[in-house]
Amino acid sequence: MKIETAYEFVRFSIRDDFQFGSFDDLDWELLYSFGIKHTILGVLFSGVEKLPKSKLPPKQLLMKWFMQVELIKKRNEKLNEAVVDISKQFSLQGMPCCILKGQGNAIMYPCPALRMPGDIDLWSLASRKRLFEYVRKDFPDTEMLYHHLEYPIFKDIMVEVHFFPMFLNNPIYNRRFQKWLDVVCPEQMENWVQIPQGSFCHPTDSFNVIYQLAHIRHHFFDEGIGLRQLMDYYFLIRNQELADKKNELQELLRRFGLLGFAKAVMYVMHEVFNLEKQYWLVPVDKIVGEMLLEEILMTGNFGHMDSRFGDLKKVSRFHRLSMLLKKNIRFMWYFPDEVFFSFLFRLGQPVWRVWANYKYTR
Numbered sequence: 148m149k150i151e152t153a154y155e156f157v158r159f160s161i162r163d164d165f166q167f168g169s170f171d172d173l174d175w176e177l178l179y180s181f182g183i184k185h186t187i188l189g190v191l192f193s194g195v196e197k198l199p200k201s202k203l204p205p206k207q208l209l210m211k212w213f214m215q216v217e218l219i220k221k222r223n224e225k226l227n228e229a230v231v232d233i234s235k236q237f238s239l240q241g242m243p244c245c246i247l248k249g250q251g252n253a254i255m256y257p258c259p260a261l262r263m264p265g266d267i268d269l270w271s272l273a274s275r276k277r278l279f280e281y282v283r284k285d286f287p288d289t290e291m292l293y294h295h296l297e298y299p300i301f302k303d304i305m306v307e308v309h310f311f312p313m314f315l316n317n318p319i320y321n322r323r324f325q326k327w328l329d330v331v332c333p334e335q336m337e338n339w340v341q342i343p344q345g346s347f348c349h350p351t352d353s354f355n356v357i358y359q360l361a362h363i364r365h366h367f368f369d370e371g372i373g374l375r376q377l378m379d380y381y382f383l384i385r386n387q388e389l390a391d392k393k394n395e396l397q398e399l400l401r402r403f404g405l406l407g408f409a410k411a412v413m414y415v416m417h418e419v420f421n422l423e424k425q426y427w428l429v430p431v432d433k434i435v436g437e438m439l440l441e442e443i444l445m446t447g448n449f450g451h452m453d454s455r456f457g458d459l460k461k462v463s464r465f466h467r468l469s470m471l472l473k474k475n476i477r478f479m480w481y482f483p484d485e486v487f488f489s490f491l492f493r494l495g496q497p498v499w500r501v502w503a504n505y506k507y508t509r
Contacts, residue, residue: 150444153181154419160194161257161378161420167194175204179212184447185374188212189219189261219263224344226250226264229304231345233269240281242273243336244348247312248359248379251349254340255382263375266305268295268312272336275310282308293496313361316488320404324361327399353392355383356428357399364408367439368475368482368489371446374419380412381420390426397429407482411435415443435481 152172159167182188192212195204203209230246237244247268253259271278275291282289282298289296294314298306311328315321335350350358359380366372383389389396400406409429414436416422472490479486 153178156191156194157187157374157378157419158421159197160191161381163257165421175208179204179208186263187373187375187378189216189263190256190258190378192216193258193261216261220260223250223253223260223262223264226267226304227342227344229301229306230267230347231342233267233300233306234347235345237269237271237273242271242277242281244269244271245335245338246270246347246349247309248362250342250347251340252379252382254342254349255379259342262379266307268307268309269298270309270312270335272332278308278310312358313365315361315403316492317404317484318488320402324403327357327403352383352386352389353396356389356396357403357405359383360400360405360409360412361403363412364405364485367408367442368478368485372443373447374443377412377415377419377443381416381422384416384428385422385426389428393428400429404484407432407435411439411481415440438478438481 149172155167156173156178158165178191179188182191195209195212204212227250230250234244234246247270249265249267253262253264256262273281279291279296282296286297286299289298294311295307295309298308300306311325313324315324331354335354336348338348338351339346340349359376363372363376363380366376397406400409406429410432413422413427413429414431414433416427417424417431418436418440475486475489
């Protein structure tokens with residue numbers, strides 16, 4: 148099966164106005180594996196449901212696929228209940244918060260229950276010290292990380308409490324970015340969204356255009372990204388209101404050093420999802436975009452399918468740093484400042500963690 152056929156089925160699954168070409172080129176086993184690799188199996192099932200009975204996958208595969216989709220739906224129900232509960236919990240403690248990505252992104256999908264859910268990322272207005280003390284009260288072994296700490300309040304759902312949602316490795320761009328976050332933060336804590344289980348705050352679309360692109364780029368250099376993250380971004384920017392703010396958003400992307408990466412992402416939006424030109428945030432960069440798409444297809448969701456460098460979670464910190472440098476040095480031609488500053492940032496992180504955890508536990 149050609150990769151273009153997989154792209155075509157993705158479009159067929161997410162858009163009612165797209166007609167699939169020939170089903171004869173489909174390899175259902177490969178398409179199923181493609182969905183697993185990029186955590187879009189549930190979304191692809193929307194395409195399966197549109198098919199006439201004569202074109203359905205083999206019965207055994209169809210049943211396996213159906214069972215996986217049911218698990219995704221149940222997981223979404225559990226995550227929805229959790230984000231409503233934890234939002235209420237933090238609000239009652241006088242710590243306004245919003246839920247980043249995740250269940251807020253799912254709302255944009257034609258069928259939210261089919262988006263593969265992940266963890267809960269919560270961003271609060273409260274100070275770093277207060278959030279750290281609040282979490283450590285029940286979980287004293289929690290370690291402070293640079294921009295978040297883990298809050299294992301649920302048995303089988305990871306929660307990360309963020310002091311700020313994202314950082315940029317380049318110190319000049321990061322300073323501008325953090326100042327912008329301080330300005331727009333209150334608005335994000337007041338943007339309520341409704342789901343069947345209740346309500347919670349989720350950032351505005353204008354905020355997410357910048358934040359989620361920065362998040363995609365961060366994981367591209369750190370681990371790898373799959374098509375689910377790009378699909379989230381597709382549903383976000385296929386939005387006329389954002390298209391009308393294109394000049395304003397382009398200026399923010401330029402100020403934060405994200406413009407080049409945005410051009411590569413627009414290529415993926417066009418090539419995979421066939422995003423209409425009117426919704427492109429910036430012009431397409433075909434050369435960098437082809438490189439980005441090649442890496443996405445190779446690494447899968449958060450790099451879990453990338454076998455080139457082994458399992459970086461099972462090696463020493465120094466070995467992991469050297470492997471990440473080896474991995475990212477290939478991108479020096481495209482993003483020299485990001486490769487350089489990401490390496491410097493990682494060198495300083497162990498020292499910062501020791502200092503921060505000593506300071507806030509005294």
